[in-house]
Amino acid sequence: MKKLHVLFVAAFALALVAAFALVGCGGSSASSASGEAASSEAASSEAASSEPASAEAASSEAASSEAASSEAVEAVQLQVFAANSLQKALPEVEALYTAKTGVTFVESETGYAASGTLVETLTADPTAADILITASAGSMDDAEAGSLVDSATRQTMFKNDLVLAVAADSDLQIADVKDLATDAIASFAMGEPSAVPAGNYALQTLVSAGLATGDKAGYEFDASIADKVNDGADKVGTVATYVSSGEVDCGFVYTSDIYRYDGIKVAYTVPADMHKDIVYPGAVCAQSANADVAADFLSFCMTDADAQAVFAQYGFELA
Amino acid sequence: MILALTCLLGCLLAGAFFGVGSAWADSLIVTDASGNQVSASKASISGDGNVAISKDGDVALLNGATFGISSFTRQNKGTNRDVDDVYYGYRYRTVGEMSFGVVVNSSYVLVYIPQEVLDELGLDLNDKNFQQKFLVTLVKIDKAASNGGHTIEEAAASAKVFFTSSKSLVVGDYTYAFQQEIGEGAWYTTVNKPGSHDASDGALYASSGLLTPKDDTVVTEKSTGMAALREFFEDLDWAPLWVSLRTTGVAIVVIFILGLLAAWLTLRVSNKVKGLLDTIFTIPMVLPPTVCGFLLLVFFGSSSATGKWFISMGLDIVFTWPAAVIACIVVGFPMMYRTVRGAFENIDANMLDAARTLGWGEGKIFLRIMMPLAWPSIAAGTVLAFARAMGEFGCTLFFAGNTAGITQTIPLAIYFDWMGGKTDVAIFWVIVVILISFLVILFINIYSSKTQKYRKRLGE
Numbered sequence: 001m002k003k004l005h006v007l008f009v010a011a012f013a014l015a016l017v018a019a020f021a022l023v024g025c026g027g028s029s030a031s032s033a034s035g036e037a038a039s040s041e042a043a044s045s046e047a048a049s050s051e052p053a054s055a056e057a058a059s060s061e062a063a064s065s066e067a068a069s070s071e072a073v074e075a076v077q078l079q080v081f082a083a084n085s086l087q088k089a090l091p092e093v094e095a096l097y098t099a100k101t102g103v104t105f106v107e108s109e110t111g112y113a114a115s116g117t118l119v120e121t122l123t124a125d126p127t128a129a130d131i132l133i134t135a136s137a138g139s140m141d142d143a144e145a146g147s148l149v150d151s152a153t154r155q156t157m158f159k160n161d162l163v164l165a166v167a168a169d170s171d172l173q174i175a176d177v178k179d180l181a182t183d184a185i186a187s188f189a190m191g192e193p194s195a196v197p198a199g200n201y202a203l204q205t206l207v208s209a210g211l212a213t214g215d216k217a218g219y220e221f222d223a224s225i226a227d228k229v230n231d232g233a234d235k236v237g238t239v240a241t242y243v244s245s246g247e248v249d250c251g252f253v254y255t256s257d258i259y260r261y262d263g264i265k266v267a268y269t270v271p272a273d274m275h276k277d278i279v280y281p282g283a284v285c286a287q288s289a290n291a292d293v294a295a296d297f298l299s300f301c302m303t304d305a306d307a308q309a310v311f312a313q314y315g316f317e318l319a
Numbered sequence: 320m321i322l323a324l325t326c327l328l329g330c331l332l333a334g335a336f337f338g339v340g341s342a343w344a345d346s347l348i349v350t351d352a353s354g355n356q357v358s359a360s361k362a363s364i365s366g367d368g369n370v371a372i373s374k375d376g377d378v379a380l381l382n383g384a385t386f387g388i389s390s391f392t393r394q395n396k397g398t399n400r401d402v403d404d405v406y407y408g409y410r411y412r413t414v415g416e417m418s419f420g421v422v423v424n425s426s427y428v429l430v431y432i433p434q435e436v437l438d439e440l441g442l443d444l445n446d447k448n449f450q451q452k453f454l455v456t457l458v459k460i461d462k463a464a465s466n467g468g469h470t471i472e473e474a475a476a477s478a479k480v481f482f483t484s485s486k487s488l489v490v491g492d493y494t495y496a497f498q499q500e501i502g503e504g505a506w507y508t509t510v511n512k513p514g515s516h517d518a519s520d521g522a523l524y525a526s527s528g529l530l531t532p533k534d535d536t537v538v539t540e541k542s543t544g545m546a547a548l549r550e551f552f553e554d555l556d557w558a559p560l561w562v563s564l565r566t567t568g569v570a571i572v573v574i575f576i577l578g579l580l581a582a583w584l585t586l587r588v589s590n591k592v593k594g595l596l597d598t599i600f601t602i603p604m605v606l607p608p609t610v611c612g613f614l615l616l617v618f619f620g621s622s623s624a625t626g627k628w629f630i631s632m633g634l635d636i637v638f639t640w641p642a643a644v645i646a647c648i649v650v651g652f653p654m655m656y657r658t659v660r661g662a663f664e665n666i667d668a669n670m671l672d673a674a675r676t677l678g679w680g681e682g683k684i685f686l687r688i689m690m691p692l693a694w695p696s697i698a699a700g701t702v703l704a705f706a707r708a709m710g711e712f713g714c715t716l717f718f719a720g721n722t723a724g725i726t727q728t729i730p731l732a733i734y735f736d737w738m739g740g741k742t743d744v745a746i747f748w749v750i751v752v753i754l755i756s757f758l759v760i761l762f763i764n765i766y767s768s769k770t771q772k773y774r775k776r777l778g779e
Contacts, residue, residue: 106722107723108720124621125620128638165467237738240740241737241740244740255395256395258468259395259466261740262467263740265468308398311396312394312396312398312411312412315468317398319398319400
C-alpha cells in the first residue's frame, strides 16, 4: 500500500514536469500567434518580442510595411539597453532610423532602467541587448570590465545637466544646493547612488556642498538633511514621479527629465563643477548578433540632423 | 509660517536676480552684420491677448493678428559637435530655411525674422505694434512648449528683446548667426565665441518656427469632454488587457487541472507525506512573489545547471510569454489547491466508502461524487486563483520582464504607466482591475449562496 503512494507521488511529480514542458511549447506557439495577430491589426512597433518565433512574424510585418523597398532583406531587430532618462527621446530617434533603414527595435520598458541595473541585467545575460547606452562613464567602465561591450565602439554620446526639480505648481525657490538644509524644504528625493547615475551625481553634489560624506559605496548624510532625503529611487524617472505627485518637495533629476515628464519644472540648475561631468557613453554589446547594424545606429544618432533635433528637443546635448 | 518664509526668501532672491539682470541689460550692446547697433524692442511682452495654441504646441494664433506661428519647436539644447570635421559653433536646429529664430539668454532674447518672410506678409519688423503681437504669441507658445523648462516669460522679466533681420548679431563675446545651412537641407542658428570651442553658455535655449498668414495658421486645439475621452480610447493601447486575459486564461486551465489533481492526491497519501506535499503546494502563497520570481529565474535562467539543461533542450523561457504563464501558475495554484482540498475533506467519507462497496472505481467516484459535491468550492477556488493570477506582479516582473504586448500584463502596465508619467492610462487600468475584482467577488458570493441553499435543503 505504501509503495502505491510513493508511485503516486512520483507520477504526480512527472505530471508536473510534463505540464510545465507542455506550457513551454504551447506557450511559444501561442505567442507566435500573438505576433501574427499584432501584425494583422497593424499595431506596428507596439508588438515586438525577443522570441525568435514571433520575431519572424514581426519581421514579415516590417517587410510588408517596407514593401516598396527592394527584395526582402533579412530584417534586423535591435534591442537597445539605454539609461532611463532616454526613455522618450530614443524611441523617436529609433522611429527615424526605422523609417530610413527598415531596422526595427524591440520595444520594452525593461530596456530603459537605471544604468547600473542595465549592466547587471547584461551581466546575467550578455546576449540580452545589442546596444548599451549608460548615463555615466562609471557604468560603462563596469560593462567594459565585464567584457559586455565592444570597447572599440565606445563613444561619448550625450551631455546632460543635473537640476533640482519641483512640481509645476510649486512656489519653492532654490538658489543653492545648501537650501536643502533649510526649513523651506521638507523632503527631497534622489536616485539610489550605486545603481542610478543621477543619484550618484546628486550624492557628489551634496558632498561638494558639505551636506554628505563618502561616495556611492558608502555614504552618510549631514544631520541637517538626513531625515528629509529619500535616496531609494530605483531610476531617475522615479524621482521625477515623486516630485510631480508631490511626495517630495524637490528632487535631483536631469534637465532632460524636465522635458520628458509633465508636471515638473526646473527650480535650480546644479553648477557643473559640483559633480563629475554627466556624459552618456554608448557602445555595441560584445555578444550582439547584429553588431554592424548596431554600430550604424549609434553613428546615426550622432550624425543625423533630424536625430540631433529630437535629442536637443528633449534636452540632450550631443557630445 | 513656512509658506511665509518661502515667500519672503523667494521675493528676496527674485529681487536680487532682477537687479543684476537689469544692470547687465543696460550695458548691452547688440550690433548686426553691418555693424549697426540694434536697439531693444519697446514692445511689452506682458501684453494680454487671446492666443489659441494647438494641442501639439506647434501652432499659435493671436486673436486679431494677421499672422500666426506654425511648426514651432524648441531646441532645449544645441551641440558643439563638428560636421565633417568643421566646427560651426554651438548650433541649434531650426525648422527650415524660411524659419524665424529665437535665442533666449538670461539677459537678452534675440528674434530673427527673415526679410523675405516679412516682405511676403507685408510686415514691418520695426513696427512696435507688430513686435507686440509677435511677442505675445511667442511668449504663449514658448510657455506651452516649455514643459517645465525655462521660458521667455521668465527671462524677459530681466532680459531685453531685440528684433533683427540681419543674419548675424554680436552681443559681447558672442556672435549669433541665423539661417545657416550646415549639411544638406539642415538649417541652424549658431552661437560662436571667438577662440572657444564651446559657446554653449551663450544661450539658454533656442526655438524656431514659421510665420504664416492668419488663414494658413490652423490651430487644432486640445479637445475636451467627450471628444477628449474618445481620443483617449483611440490612443489607448489595449495590449495589457489581452496579455492579461491570455496569460491568465492559459494559466487557469493548468491551475484547474493541477489543483484538482494535487488536492485529490494529498487526500490519498499517508499523513507524513501529506504534510510534506501540503507544505510544498502551499508555499508559493506564503512566499513573497519576488522570491518565487527569483527562484524561477534561477531555475530556468542560464546561470544555473537546470536552466542550462532547459536551454539546451530548446526551452529558453526567461523573459518570454510562457514565463508569464508559469509565474501566474505558481502563484495562483495554491489558491485553487487549498480551496479544493478543504472541500474534498468536508465530503462525508462514508459516501465514498458506500460507492466503493457498490463497486465504483476511484476515477468514477472522483468524477461522479467528489466533483459534484465540491463543485461550488472548486468554482470559487478557480475564480480566486484566476484573480490572484491576474493580479500577479512581482513574480512576473522578475521572471517574465515587462515587454509591451508580450508580457506586460495590467498590473505591470499600471506601475510602468504611472512611473512613465502616463497617469491617466494608469488610472484607467486601475478602474478596469477594480471592475474585474468586483465581478470576481460577486461571482463567488452568488456561488456560495447557492451552496447555502443546498445545505439548507439538506438540513430540511
